[in-house]
Amino acid sequence: MKKILSLVLVIALVLGSFSFAFAATPSDVVDTDYEEAVETLIALGVVNGYPDGTYKPAKVVTRAEMAKLLMVELGYADLAGGTANFSDTAGHWAEGYIALAAGLNIVNGYPDGTFKADNTVTFDEALTMVVRGAGYSDESLTGTWPTNYKIKAINLDLLDDVAMKAAGADRGAVAQILYNALDLVYGEVNNDGDFEKNVDDKKIIDKIGEKVNDYEMTYDDIYDADDALDTVIDLTPYLYHTVDYYENADGDVAYVSDIETNEFVGDLDNVNDVDDEITVEDADDEEETFDVSSSTPLFYNGEKAEDIDVLDLMDDGSCMVKVIYDDDDVVQGVVAWEFEIVQIATEYSSRRPAVLNGLGTESILLPADLDDDDDVVLDADNLTIVGDADELKDIEKDDLVYVYASDKKAGTDEDLEDHPAVLKLEVVRDVVEGVELQEVEDEDEAVFDGDDYDASDFGDVDFDTFELGLEYDLTLDKDGDVYAMEEADDEETVEGYAVYVSEADGDVDEDDFTGDLSVDTEPRVKVFTDGGDVVIYDIDTDDLADDSDDFTKDATVTMGSISLFFDESEGEIIVNGLDKRDLVEIELNSDGEITDVTLVGIAYGGTDFDEDDMLLDDIDVIDNTLVFDIQESDEDDWAIVDADELVDGIEGEYDYDEDDFEVDVMTVTDGMDAGDIYAAVIKVVDYYDGDDTVDKVRALVDGEEVTYLAEDGVDLDATVDTIVILEFDGDRVESYETTTSTAIEVASIDSIRVRAEGGDLYTMDDDVVVVVIDEGDFIAGELSDVLEGDFVDLIQNDDGDVVVIVLDLDAQ
Missing domain, CATH: 2.40.50 (OB fold (Dihydrolipoamide Acetyltransferase, E2P))
Structure with missing residues (x-):
C-alpha cells in the first residue's frame, strides 16, 4: 500500500485540517495517538466504548477480553460457543470465545489445566494471539517463545505506533495492534511447517468488511450533503485520491486499505x-x-x-x-x-457579529448567516480558531491573525456575498518588549539585545530605517520573524544587582502663591546594571512628604545604604550616597524610581580566588555567576564578563547564596587584563553600546569565534580578512598591529616544531593555533590539518616562536 504523507506531521501544527468529528469516537481518545485505530475498530464492530462516551485506553485487557476481540476481528463472532477444555472457564462470560480460540490453536492454557481468563494479558500473549490468528504457528517460526512471536510481530508491523508497558497490554495499545493487523494477508501453515498466504491474497479486513476497489474520492463523496458517502471514519485526508475501502455491516465506509495515488x-x-x-x-x-x-x-x-x-x-x-x-x-x-495576515485593531464585539477589526482598513469577515429578522449573524459552526486563542472573545488587540478563508460565498444576499463559507484563524501573540537595536546587517537582518532577528516576509519592516541604540517593541509572526516594530514607550527598569557609580542632589521649589513645596529636580543615582548599561534612576521622594503632601522640615529618609535629607533652608534634597564601585542591590517601584540601595559586597583579593577549582573563599563560582569587570576608571568602559574569563590574583567584592554556597555576583576591580591577542578578523560592523556607535569585531581567537567592542573612534575596518594583534584597554580594543608572516613548504611537523623544505626549523609556542582559509573564509583548524608538502604562513611572536599557522586551502 502506498503511504500518503501524514497531514498531522506536515501541517497540523500550522493549520490543522478541516475535518469532521464523529459521534462514535470516544471523548478520551480524540486527538490521541490511538484515535484512528479506536475509531476504525468501533466502526467495524470489533471494539466498543463505555456508556459514558469514553474508551478508557489506559485500562488493561484481560486474557478473556483479548480472545473475544480477536475472534470478532477474524469474523468468527457468530461461531463462538461450546465448552472450553479448561478447568476454570465453565460459566465464564467469555467461555464460548475462549473455546473457539483454543479450537483454532490461537490460545493455550497453563500446565495445570487452567486458562486464567481474568488475568491481565501480557504484550507477549496478545502478540502471540494476533500472529496465530493470521495463520502462523509454532512450527512456522524459528526460536523459542515469546521471542519468535515478538520478532514475527515486528516483521508484520504489528507494533507500529504501539507503546508497550510492563504492566500489561492496555486497551489503547491493543486497539492499535488489532488495527495494524487489518492489512495482514492471512494464511495457514502447510505440512512442511511453512506459512502460505491464501490464494486470493485476502486480508484480515476482508473477513469483516465489504471491499470497494479503485474508488476515486471526489469532493462530493466527502462534503456534499446529499451525495456524500456514508462513513464512520474521517475521509478528508483521501480527497482526490484513488483508494480501496471497506464498508461495515451497515454499508458505512469503515476502513481505507490501499491508496493507489x-x-x-x-x-x-x-x-x-x-x-x-x-x-x-x-x-x-x-x-x-x-x-x-x-x-x-x-x-x-x-x-x-x-x-x-x-x-x-x-x-x-x-x-x-x-x-x-x-x-x-x-x-x-x-x-x-493560503493565508493573509491581519493585525487586530480592536477586540471582537457582538455588535458586529460577523466582523473582526484589523489595523488600517483591514477587517476579517467571518462566516455569516441571516436570522429570521434578516440581520447578519455569526455562523460559528464554520469558524475554527487555533493558536493563542480558542474563541473570538480571546483575541486581543495587536494579535497577528493568519486568515485562511474559503472563496466560496456564504449566500447570494448582498449582505453575505463577501463572507466566506469556511474560515480558519490562527492567532499568534508573540511580542518582545523593550529590546535595544544593536546591529543592522541589512534591511532584513538585525540584532536586538544580542539576539538575531529576521524581518517577516509578510510585514513591511525595513531595519535600515530604524535608529541604533533605541529600544523597540517587536511583534513576531509564527516563525519568530519581526512583522512589526515600534519604539518602546517606557524605559527598561532593572531590579537586582548593580555597581554604584554616583549620586546627584535634588532641588525643591516653593509656590509663590500657596507656599507649597514640590520637587523641581529629582535626586538621582547612577549605577551600572546587570544588563551591562550605565543607568540613571530618579529616587523616590514620597517618604519625605507628610500627610498633607508637604515636605517635612529637615526630614531624613533611609533607603537601605543611602539616605535622603531635605534641607529646608537651601531648598535641596541631599543624597548621602556610597562610593564608586560599591557592589549593591537595588529595588525600584512601579514608576521605575529607586526605593532602596543596599551594600552587599564582601571584599576579596590575593589568593582568595582559585581559578582551577573556581572557588572564591570556598564558595563556588558557577557559569551563571554575574561578573562585573569594573577595572577601568571610566564607568562607560565597565562590562559584564563570563566567569570562565576570571584568573588567579583578581580583586573585588562578591555576594553569595547562603543556601547553596554559590556566588551570585562579583566585581573585579583589579588583576584581570585581556592583554594582546592574535585575531583572524572575520567581520566588522557598527554597534551601538548605549552611548556611541562603535566597531564590533568578530574574529577567530585561540580556535574559537569571539566578538569584541572597540573604543570610540577606533576604526577596525581595515582588519577584515587579515590576522592582527588586538590591543586592549580593559575589555575594549584600543588599537591593533598588523602581523608579518614567513611562507614555507612544510617538510615535517609535530607538536613542538615545524621544519621547512630546505632545512629551516621553527619552534612553536605552547598555545599555537591553526587558522584555515577555505573559499576565502577563516575557520578554526588543528595541527593535524597541516600535512607534509603544504604551503603555510607562519606568524611568530617577539621571542621567535610560532603562534599562528595559516593554512590557505585555496592556494594549495
Whole structure:
C-alpha cells in the first residue's frame, strides 16, 4: 500500500485540517495517538466504548477480553460457543470465545489445566494471539517463545505506533495492534511447517468488511450533503485520491486499505501560468513540478474552490499545497491552504457579529448567516480558531491573525456575498518588549539585545530605517520573524544587582502663591546594571512628604545604604550616597524610581580566588555567576564578563547564596587584563553600546569565534580578512598591529616544531593555533590539518616562536 504523507506531521501544527468529528469516537481518545485505530475498530464492530462516551485506553485487557476481540476481528463472532477444555472457564462470560480460540490453536492454557481468563494479558500473549490468528504457528517460526512471536510481530508491523508497558497490554495499545493487523494477508501453515498466504491474497479486513476497489474520492463523496458517502471514519485526508475501502455491516465506509495515488506536500514555490505548471518545495527542500490547468480540482481553505483556480494561487510563501497525482504524474486534484495576515485593531464585539477589526482598513469577515429578522449573524459552526486563542472573545488587540478563508460565498444576499463559507484563524501573540537595536546587517537582518532577528516576509519592516541604540517593541509572526516594530514607550527598569557609580542632589521649589513645596529636580543615582548599561534612576521622594503632601522640615529618609535629607533652608534634597564601585542591590517601584540601595559586597583579593577549582573563599563560582569587570576608571568602559574569563590574583567584592554556597555576583576591580591577542578578523560592523556607535569585531581567537567592542573612534575596518594583534584597554580594543608572516613548504611537523623544505626549523609556542582559509573564509583548524608538502604562513611572536599557522586551502 502506498503511504500518503501524514497531514498531522506536515501541517497540523500550522493549520490543522478541516475535518469532521464523529459521534462514535470516544471523548478520551480524540486527538490521541490511538484515535484512528479506536475509531476504525468501533466502526467495524470489533471494539466498543463505555456508556459514558469514553474508551478508557489506559485500562488493561484481560486474557478473556483479548480472545473475544480477536475472534470478532477474524469474523468468527457468530461461531463462538461450546465448552472450553479448561478447568476454570465453565460459566465464564467469555467461555464460548475462549473455546473457539483454543479450537483454532490461537490460545493455550497453563500446565495445570487452567486458562486464567481474568488475568491481565501480557504484550507477549496478545502478540502471540494476533500472529496465530493470521495463520502462523509454532512450527512456522524459528526460536523459542515469546521471542519468535515478538520478532514475527515486528516483521508484520504489528507494533507500529504501539507503546508497550510492563504492566500489561492496555486497551489503547491493543486497539492499535488489532488495527495494524487489518492489512495482514492471512494464511495457514502447510505440512512442511511453512506459512502460505491464501490464494486470493485476502486480508484480515476482508473477513469483516465489504471491499470497494479503485474508488476515486471526489469532493462530493466527502462534503456534499446529499451525495456524500456514508462513513464512520474521517475521509478528508483521501480527497482526490484513488483508494480501496471497506464498508461495515451497515454499508458505512469503515476502513481505507490501499491508496493507489501519490501526494506531494509543501510550499508553493512557483506558479507558471504560461506553461500551466506549479512547482512545490517540500520540507526536505525537494522540488517537484506538476502540470495543472484552470480545471484542475481545487480544495481551497476548507471548501471547494468556486472563483479561484490552481493557477491563481500565490507563490510568495503564503500558500501550502498538497498535490494528488497518479503513477503517470497526472494531477487528480490540489488541496491548498493560503493565508493573509491581519493585525487586530480592536477586540471582537457582538455588535458586529460577523466582523473582526484589523489595523488600517483591514477587517476579517467571518462566516455569516441571516436570522429570521434578516440581520447578519455569526455562523460559528464554520469558524475554527487555533493558536493563542480558542474563541473570538480571546483575541486581543495587536494579535497577528493568519486568515485562511474559503472563496466560496456564504449566500447570494448582498449582505453575505463577501463572507466566506469556511474560515480558519490562527492567532499568534508573540511580542518582545523593550529590546535595544544593536546591529543592522541589512534591511532584513538585525540584532536586538544580542539576539538575531529576521524581518517577516509578510510585514513591511525595513531595519535600515530604524535608529541604533533605541529600544523597540517587536511583534513576531509564527516563525519568530519581526512583522512589526515600534519604539518602546517606557524605559527598561532593572531590579537586582548593580555597581554604584554616583549620586546627584535634588532641588525643591516653593509656590509663590500657596507656599507649597514640590520637587523641581529629582535626586538621582547612577549605577551600572546587570544588563551591562550605565543607568540613571530618579529616587523616590514620597517618604519625605507628610500627610498633607508637604515636605517635612529637615526630614531624613533611609533607603537601605543611602539616605535622603531635605534641607529646608537651601531648598535641596541631599543624597548621602556610597562610593564608586560599591557592589549593591537595588529595588525600584512601579514608576521605575529607586526605593532602596543596599551594600552587599564582601571584599576579596590575593589568593582568595582559585581559578582551577573556581572557588572564591570556598564558595563556588558557577557559569551563571554575574561578573562585573569594573577595572577601568571610566564607568562607560565597565562590562559584564563570563566567569570562565576570571584568573588567579583578581580583586573585588562578591555576594553569595547562603543556601547553596554559590556566588551570585562579583566585581573585579583589579588583576584581570585581556592583554594582546592574535585575531583572524572575520567581520566588522557598527554597534551601538548605549552611548556611541562603535566597531564590533568578530574574529577567530585561540580556535574559537569571539566578538569584541572597540573604543570610540577606533576604526577596525581595515582588519577584515587579515590576522592582527588586538590591543586592549580593559575589555575594549584600543588599537591593533598588523602581523608579518614567513611562507614555507612544510617538510615535517609535530607538536613542538615545524621544519621547512630546505632545512629551516621553527619552534612553536605552547598555545599555537591553526587558522584555515577555505573559499576565502577563516575557520578554526588543528595541527593535524597541516600535512607534509603544504604551503603555510607562519606568524611568530617577539621571542621567535610560532603562534599562528595559516593554512590557505585555496592556494594549495
